[in-house]
Amino acid sequence: MRVIIVGGGVIGLATAWRCAQRGTDVTVIDPEPGTKASGVAAGLLPPSGDMLLGRPEFARLVLHSRALYPSFAAELARAAGTPVGYLRNGILDVAYDARAAEGLDRLRKMADDAGVRHEMLTPDDCRRLEPHLAGEAHAGMLSPDDGSVDPRTLTRALTAALRHAGGRLVRERAAELLLDTGTPGVRLGEGTVLHADRLVLAAGPWTHLLPGLPEGLVPEIKPYKGQVIRLRGDTPLHHTVRCGYEDRAVYIAPRADGELAVGATYEDAGYDEQVRAEGVADLLERVRRVLPAASRMHFTGAAAALRPGSPDGQPILGPTSREDVLLATGHHRVGVQLTPATAEAMAEAVVTGRLPDIARPFGADRFADTAPTPV
Ligand SMILES: Cc1cc2nc3c(=O)[nH]c(=O)nc-3n(C[C@H](O)[C@H](O)[C@H](O)COP(=O)(O)OP(=O)(O)OC[C@H]3O[C@@H](n4cnc5c(N)ncnc54)[C@H](O)[C@@H]3O)c2cc1C
Structure with missing residues (x-):
């Protein structure tokens, strides 16, 4: 299966790494990977915070990601051959x-x-x-x-691990999404067109602005x-x-x-x-x-x-009303914390078409316009 991921922040890169490990042919497109929120964040990994109050499913996802972090960081360090910047210093x-x-x-x-x-x-x-x-x-x-991770070190490690797993990083802008052809495609800034079986949009607050998106497919980020x-x-x-x-x-x-x-x-x-x-x-x-x-x-x-x-401040994960176009965005203040859980859930959604249970409350279908058409 060929997968294109638009956006090489922590969310796009970690999703790409996990997809490559599952045997997909994955390409990340980003002119400046790891330089936006994912290169600037403080990278705190706290178990709790006011934004989780009264949101049990969100808190559960954060705690799940927190539980994954130590093994995620250790595996990533081995796969990348470079440090990850993860400190469990309390x-x-x-x-x-x-x-x-x-x-x-x-x-x-x-x-x-x-x-x-x-x-x-x-x-x-x-x-x-x-x-x-x-x-x-x-x-x-x-x-x-608990502790923190240096997101600049983390994105460098993710980039190396992706390369070692056989994934590609194309340092170009996605100038246009091509969604009215048989398989979805992306026209790069320099004119080349790439096609794939699945397109994952992980372009942070630029996701809904990507040229070529049909109206309503992606909520405002x-x-x-x-x-x-x-x-x-x-x-x-x-x-x-x-x-x-x-x-x-x-x-x-x-x-x-x-x-x-x-x-x-x-x-x-x-x-x-x-x-x-x-x-x-x-x-x-x-x-x-x-x-x-x-x-x-x-x-x-x-x-x-x-x-x-995202409109409700929580991540948007998985297929849109088009099963070949998936979203991984809207992580707001906890994207670094949610990186391991997001990558795991997105790789599952890319390969099987379904989000794992823990991530299902964050499906794109909770926003009316992006809901899959009932059959
Ligand atoms: C000051 C600050 C502090 C933070 N502190 C924490 C914290 O302590 N803990 C925590 O968990 N989170 C924290 N966050 C939040 C966290 O940084 C974000 O949730 C996370 O980085 C989002 O990652 P992302 O990959 O979705 O987006 P981004 O990092 O924004 O990546 C999106 C990528 O898409 C690319 N892109 C955009 N348009 C295109 C296009 N047309 N073609 C190709 N690529 C494109 C961009 O170049 C970019 O690299 C903080 C954020 C900030 C700003």
Whole structure:
């Protein structure tokens, strides 16, 4: 079976790798793979978060992906022959006031319900675990089995593993989808036409804008801008840290090489992908509030990208009303976390035409226009 995947972010690349492992002839098309949200994300892999509240099926998918991560990362490292950037260094949540402590209590309840190992901490515990964090914590929680992944390292590893599994990466833009021919095709920016038995659209917030799509086949995927900054210094953090204070939040993901990724802004700014001084200033203010030593650290960079948001904020997976055109998009704030589960579900859908049970609530058919025509 020939498969074309449009979009080489973490979702498209991981899906391609899993499809290649299942014996399909797979080609990923992307002019700049791994450079959009998938190259910018902080890569936190938390077991819980407010966006999962009241959404049991979404929480189940996230927990499933979380459970897959250690073996996914180990297998990927072997297949790629390069590091994956996965750190299981524990997630430390710190609340700096009573209101943030209420949020912590919600996380604790979610962890209890999901059977996720965690430990509630006193201010002294927080100080002992991370002496460089601001001292006056109200409460803390440690999830020792969780952590983060450096998405830039992850996309490099996925690209190498795809190549070793026999897949191809074509660094061209999909200029037009050709969907009124027998087998679906893609016209590349330089004019070549490629055909396949299955087309997977994984182009993030550009998915519904791909030229040649019939109206209504793909729901609108809205861009939600996020900016992150990177710092380096001799003030190590041992854990992936999330802090809340005065209705604000900041998270810090230490990388294997000692750099700290600090995030993130959340903006409704259309397709603006520019780093703005305002965003950088905001993140610096937030990180200095919880990590005073940040002021003396080396500022190594800032980046901006667009989270792909579906109409209900949850991923869209599997066949559209055309069984030869599938979607893998809309992962919004948790695409890195959902990479292993998405790749597994999409490879199954590509090969068998059906999503596995855990992914079925996220089918494209929940949006009326993309529902398969009843027979
Ligand atoms: C600041 C920030 C922080 C984040 N933090 C986290 C986090 O801590 N944890 C987490 O799980 N998630 C996080 N996310 C979300 C995560 O990054 C996304 O959900 C995920 O990267 C989406 O991956 P994707 O492959 O669907 O999309 P993208 O990474 O956007 O990839 C889409 C690809 O499609 C390509 N494309 C577009 N148009 C075309 C075309 N015409 N032809 C060919 N290719 C095309 C693009 O070049 C791009 O490479 C964060 C995102 C941001 C922005």
